[in-house]
Amino acid sequence: MKVTAMWGMSLAATKLRPPLPPGQLVRRSRLDDILDSGIDGQARLVLVSAPAGSGKSTLLASWLAGRPEAVAWLQAEESDSDPARFWSYLVEAIGQAHPIAASDLKPVVVGSNGDDLVVVTALVNALAEVASPLVIVIDDYHLMDNGSVQRGMERLIDLCPHQVTIVLSTRIDPPFRLGRLRVRDQIAEIRGADLRFDTDEASGLLGSAVQSLDRALLDQLCGRTEGWAAGLVLAGLSLERATDPSEFIEAFRGDDQLVVEYLRDEFFVAVDVDDRQRLLETSILEHLSGALVDSVTGTAGGAKWLSDTASVNQLLIGLDRTRMWFRYHHLLRDLLRLEAQQAFPERIPGLHARAAAWFESHGDHGQAIVHRLAGGDVHEAAQLLLVHGPRLLASGQIETLRGFLEQLGDVAKTMTWCALLYGWCEYIGGSYSRSEYWLGIMLDVAPEGFDQTPAISLRMNISLARGDVATALDTARQVTATDRLMSYSCDLATATGAAYAWAGQADEARRALRFAAEKAAAERFRTAHVLALVYQAIVEFEDDSAASAQTAASTAVDTAQKFGLAAYHGVAPAYAIRARTGGDPARAHADALHALNLARRASTDLALGFVLTACGDTLIGLGDSAGQPLLAEARSVFARCPDPGIAGRYLTRTESRHGIAEVSGSRVAVLVEQLTEREMAVLRYLPANMSQRDIASELYVTLNTVKTHCRAIYRKLGVGDRKAAIQAARDLHLL
Incomplete structure (x- = not known):
C-alpha cells in the first residue's frame, strides 16, 4: 500500500504490530496453555471470541511475546472491510513478519480488486514457500462485514500450509463452518467465560488499588464484575479514591451499564475540566498523536498529555513503542462520543x-x-x-x-x-x-473544454461488456486517430486493443495490444498486462493460426501464473484457447474446465460466450457430452448482445462444424454480389441500436423496403442474420 507521508507510514505501521502491554500485565498461564496447544497441535485456527472489554488483545499480545514463532499482526478497522484494503494490509503484515514476496503479492491484490479467489490462491502459494512457523493474528475481526473477505479468510484457513496458524480475535463468531474444524480437531477456542479473571488474576490486574482488600472483598468484586476485565479496570480506578472500599464494592455493578454510569459519575468527576474537555474533543479520532490532538483541540502539550494519561489509565492504549500513537479503548471511545454529542453537539x-x-x-x-x-x-x-x-x-x-x-x-x-x-x-x-x-x-455536468479522454476507456469497456462491438470499435477508432494512447495509462490502450480484437481487425488490434502490454509492464499494472496478452491470443485464434494462438495463449497463462493471477477471471479465454489448440487431450480437458469455472465468475457476455463456445468445441471434440449444452448456452448469451463481433461468428462456425446449425459461419472472403448504393445505406445503420422501422424512418423509406434490402445484404454477404452481416461487412472493410 503506497503511503506518501512519513507520519502516514508510522500510523499505518501501528495496525501491523500488537498493542503495547498495560502497566499492570497479568500472565494468564491457564489461557496461555490453550493457545500453546493450538500452535503446537498445528490447529488451523485459534479463535478468541468474547465481548468487548474482555482483554482479548492484551492476552494475545502478551502470549505471543513469549512464543518463538514469527508473528504477523493486523489490527482491523471498519474501513478494512474493503477487500482490496484488507488483503493489502494482511499481505503487508505477513511480509513484515516473514520473507514472502509481498511486493509481488500487492499487485495481485490491486489488480484483482481484492478478489478473494485470486488473492488467497496467490497468498497460499507464497506461504507454502516459507519453511519456518508463522502466526497470523487479526484483531477485532468482527469489524469485517464483507462477504468476499469472509469467504477468502475461510478459504485461507482451509488451505494454509501446516506451519501457518491463523488467530482471530473477535466479539462475535465469524460465519465460518466452525463445526467442521472442531470435528477435525483443527481449532483451539477461548470464549468469554474463559477470559473471566479469577481472584488471583484480578489481584494482579488491579495492583496497588486492592492492596488493602482482604480475600473476601476481592472475591466479591470478581463476582460483581463476573471477571470482566474492563469492569475490573474501572473498579480499580475508583477504588484508589474510595474512602470505604467495602461500601463501594457492595454498590458496584459490573455490567455494560456500569461503564456509562462510571464515566458520568466517577471518571469525569476525577479529571480536571481541561482534561475532560480534551477527552471529549478528541473522541472523534480513531487514533491520536500529540500533534493531532493539539490541532483538533487548539491546545499544546498533546504528546505529554497522551503519555501521562496512558500511564495511569489502561483505557488509553499505546500503539507503538515510541509512544507516538494511541487509541482509546473502544468502550471509552464510544461513550466519550456519546457524552460529547450531549455536551456540545454544535462544535462537533x-x-x-x-x-x-x-x-x-x-x-x-x-x-x-x-x-x-x-x-x-x-x-x-x-x-x-x-x-x-x-x-x-x-x-x-x-x-x-x-x-x-x-x-x-x-x-x-x-x-x-x-x-x-x-x-x-x-x-x-x-x-x-x-x-x-x-x-x-x-x-x-462536464465544463466546456473538459478533456473527456479519461472517460473513453470506461465508455469502451461498457460497450464491450454489453456485447456492443460496433460502438466500442467506433470509440477505438477515435482514440487511434489521435496520440491519446501515448498520453494516457495502459488501460486505455488495453480497451482499444480489445475493441479491435472483438471486431476482427487483426492488424489494428496487434498494434494496440503490443503497445498496451509494454505500457502495462512499465506501469506495473499486471491485470492490464495479462489482459493485453489474452486479447492477443484471441486475435491469433481468430486468424486461424492454431500454432500462433497456442503460443499466445500459453504466454498469457504463464504470465498470469507468474503474477499470481492464474485464478483471475480475465484469463479464462486464454485457458479456453489453449484447450482448443492443444494436442494433449487430458490437458485440454483440464484447461477447458478451468476456463469455464473462471468465466462463470465475473466475465462479460462477450468473454463468457467466447469461452463457452471454445470449451464446448473442445469438449465435443474430446467426445464429452457436456460440450453441446455449452454451445446452446453461448447462443443464449450472444442473443442479448447487440453485436458480439467475432465471438458470435465463432459460435455459428462451431455449430455448423458439429452439425448443430446449417449456416457455415465462415469468414467472408469476397462478396457474392456487390451491394447497391441503397443497400450500403442500410448496411451502415445495422451496427446501430436501431430497429428496421427506425432505419426506415431515418432513410425516409418504407419498412418493407428496408426488409428487402436487409435480405439482399444477408444473401450477398453469405450470412443468415443481422449480427453476422455486421461482422462480415467489417471483414470486408465495408464498415
Whole structure:
C-alpha cells in the first residue's frame, strides 16, 4: 500500500504490530496453555471470541511475546472491510513478519480488486514457500462485514500450509463452518467465560488499588464484575479514591451499564475540566498523536498529555513503542462520543473540520475525507475525491470509493470526476446500465473544454461488456486517430486493443495490444498486462493460426501464473484457447474446465460466450457430452448482445462444424454480389441500436423496403442474420 507521508507510514505501521502491554500485565498461564496447544497441535485456527472489554488483545499480545514463532499482526478497522484494503494490509503484515514476496503479492491484490479467489490462491502459494512457523493474528475481526473477505479468510484457513496458524480475535463468531474444524480437531477456542479473571488474576490486574482488600472483598468484586476485565479496570480506578472500599464494592455493578454510569459519575468527576474537555474533543479520532490532538483541540502539550494519561489509565492504549500513537479503548471511545454529542453537539462539525485539515496537510486524503463527511462538509469531501478517488480506483479499493460516493448524495451528480468515479465503480461491480447512467451524468455536468479522454476507456469497456462491438470499435477508432494512447495509462490502450480484437481487425488490434502490454509492464499494472496478452491470443485464434494462438495463449497463462493471477477471471479465454489448440487431450480437458469455472465468475457476455463456445468445441471434440449444452448456452448469451463481433461468428462456425446449425459461419472472403448504393445505406445503420422501422424512418423509406434490402445484404454477404452481416461487412472493410 503506497503511503506518501512519513507520519502516514508510522500510523499505518501501528495496525501491523500488537498493542503495547498495560502497566499492570497479568500472565494468564491457564489461557496461555490453550493457545500453546493450538500452535503446537498445528490447529488451523485459534479463535478468541468474547465481548468487548474482555482483554482479548492484551492476552494475545502478551502470549505471543513469549512464543518463538514469527508473528504477523493486523489490527482491523471498519474501513478494512474493503477487500482490496484488507488483503493489502494482511499481505503487508505477513511480509513484515516473514520473507514472502509481498511486493509481488500487492499487485495481485490491486489488480484483482481484492478478489478473494485470486488473492488467497496467490497468498497460499507464497506461504507454502516459507519453511519456518508463522502466526497470523487479526484483531477485532468482527469489524469485517464483507462477504468476499469472509469467504477468502475461510478459504485461507482451509488451505494454509501446516506451519501457518491463523488467530482471530473477535466479539462475535465469524460465519465460518466452525463445526467442521472442531470435528477435525483443527481449532483451539477461548470464549468469554474463559477470559473471566479469577481472584488471583484480578489481584494482579488491579495492583496497588486492592492492596488493602482482604480475600473476601476481592472475591466479591470478581463476582460483581463476573471477571470482566474492563469492569475490573474501572473498579480499580475508583477504588484508589474510595474512602470505604467495602461500601463501594457492595454498590458496584459490573455490567455494560456500569461503564456509562462510571464515566458520568466517577471518571469525569476525577479529571480536571481541561482534561475532560480534551477527552471529549478528541473522541472523534480513531487514533491520536500529540500533534493531532493539539490541532483538533487548539491546545499544546498533546504528546505529554497522551503519555501521562496512558500511564495511569489502561483505557488509553499505546500503539507503538515510541509512544507516538494511541487509541482509546473502544468502550471509552464510544461513550466519550456519546457524552460529547450531549455536551456540545454544535462544535462537533468544527472538530471534524480541524481533523480533516490536519490529515490533508499530512497527505492522508482518505482520513481527511472521512472527517469531512463526518462533519457534514460533503462539498469539500467531493473536492478531495478529485485527488484521492483515482488512487482508490488504482489500488482496487472499490468498496471504499463507493462508500465515499454514496455519502456524497446528490452532490456526486454535480461534479464531473465524482460521476466518472461512480461510473467505474458500477462497471467493476457489473452494473453496466448504472455505469452508463453515471457516464451520461458526467457528460452533462462536464465544463466546456473538459478533456473527456479519461472517460473513453470506461465508455469502451461498457460497450464491450454489453456485447456492443460496433460502438466500442467506433470509440477505438477515435482514440487511434489521435496520440491519446501515448498520453494516457495502459488501460486505455488495453480497451482499444480489445475493441479491435472483438471486431476482427487483426492488424489494428496487434498494434494496440503490443503497445498496451509494454505500457502495462512499465506501469506495473499486471491485470492490464495479462489482459493485453489474452486479447492477443484471441486475435491469433481468430486468424486461424492454431500454432500462433497456442503460443499466445500459453504466454498469457504463464504470465498470469507468474503474477499470481492464474485464478483471475480475465484469463479464462486464454485457458479456453489453449484447450482448443492443444494436442494433449487430458490437458485440454483440464484447461477447458478451468476456463469455464473462471468465466462463470465475473466475465462479460462477450468473454463468457467466447469461452463457452471454445470449451464446448473442445469438449465435443474430446467426445464429452457436456460440450453441446455449452454451445446452446453461448447462443443464449450472444442473443442479448447487440453485436458480439467475432465471438458470435465463432459460435455459428462451431455449430455448423458439429452439425448443430446449417449456416457455415465462415469468414467472408469476397462478396457474392456487390451491394447497391441503397443497400450500403442500410448496411451502415445495422451496427446501430436501431430497429428496421427506425432505419426506415431515418432513410425516409418504407419498412418493407428496408426488409428487402436487409435480405439482399444477408444473401450477398453469405450470412443468415443481422449480427453476422455486421461482422462480415467489417471483414470486408465495408464498415
